[in-house]
Each structure stands twice: as C-alpha cells, then as structure tokens.
Amino acid sequence: MTDYMRKIIYLRKWEQGTQVPGAGYIRLERKKDFLSLSLRVDGDISKGSMVYGVYPVDDGWERLELGKFLQTSCGWDTKIRLTCLPERECGDGIAGIYTGTAEQYWAGQEAGAQLSFEDFFEPELQAAEMYPFEDDEMQWCRQIRPEDLMYLSAPCWRMGNNSFLLQGYYSYRHLLYAGDGARCYIGVPGQYHRREQYLARRFGFPRFKATKKKRVTIGDFGYWLQDVGGDGDDQR
16 A cells, blocks of 8 residues: 555435436545545535445445545545544545435445445434343443434534544444433443453543443453433433
C-alpha cells in the first residue's frame, strides 16, 4: 500500500427505484493514516444521514459505515483514521457509495462494479430488546448499532469514530445500551483479557461486566461499559 490514494465516484439520485434528476460525486483521498471523504451533490441530503461505502470481499460485497458527514459551505466532509476501519485495506477498495433510504437515495459505483444498491438497505427497526446478564443490576438493555448513537443522549454522539467501539461492533455485530435506574451505559461486547482491558480503558470503557453471575476470569464474555449519564430510565 502506498502512502497516497485518490479516487472519485460519481453519484446519481434514485426515488422508488427510478433514477431522477440529480447528480453529485464523492472524493476519497488517503494520506498515510487517514482517509478523507468529500461529498458533493446538486440537491440536498437529509441532515445526519449515514453514508456507506461498499467494498469487495471473497463472497461478494460488504458495506462499510463511513459515518455521518459534517456539513460545510461546499457540501459534506468527514475524515477517518484507517485503524477505525475493519480492515486497513478496505478504504482503498471502496467501489460504491450510497446514502439515504430505499425510497430515496444517492448512489454511485466504479465502472465494472455492477452493484445493486437496493440489496443493501435494511428495514427501519427499533432497537432490539435483549438482556444478556444473569444478575438484575440493569433494569433494561437494548441491542443497538453505531448509527443509533445519534438518537441517544449527547455524550453518545461522539462515539461514532471510537475505534474500540467499532472494533467490538464489527466483531459481534451489536452494541449495548442499558440503564440501571440511575445511569445509562453504552456497552461494547468483548472478552476479558489484559490487553483488551488496557484498550477499553484507553478508549473510555473502564468497566467490564460479565454476562455470567460469577467472579470474572480471563476469557469471560461480557461488555465494556461507559457511563453516558442520564437518569437510567431512558429506554428510547
């Protein structure tokens, strides 16, 4: 991998599966350890919309959450540290981009990619109920995804680029939102190991709560928790 990469993917607007007037592009530029993305369209996109990249894997295509872009005077921009990606090389491999919903979205792809973007949209679901613990410390728990963080309390908004949180999500395909009646918490799934404990504390998740009601030992599964305030009754 060289220290520099630059590509442009041109976008079109779609409504109800039909292309409508509207054009734009996204510029991807990697310099050493960062991937910068600049999104420009000649219409408007919903404020806070999640933007996804699509890159090839052995058995087809995988989507990648690129985050919510910040609006600027010219369009929308974001910058990602490569260590926040599931694989460092997948940033260079992005061959398609889309944002929006199945009813209305912007999308584009490199020549020869042959992507069907409708296949990547998921039904809008409420956060799934779940309770992974054997004790009753938490009054409620919900299974969430990184894109759900924007709907939670303000301390959660900044977590979208937390590399420890994203690594846990990519490994187990969910995060935890929970409350004990007094405080609310974001939980990153993982196993109890010394190195993971070090990383969890470094990235703001100092407490490990195992799913089993017993003394914690090396290798136990559970959640690394960050206190995000609130009154513990926020079950949105």
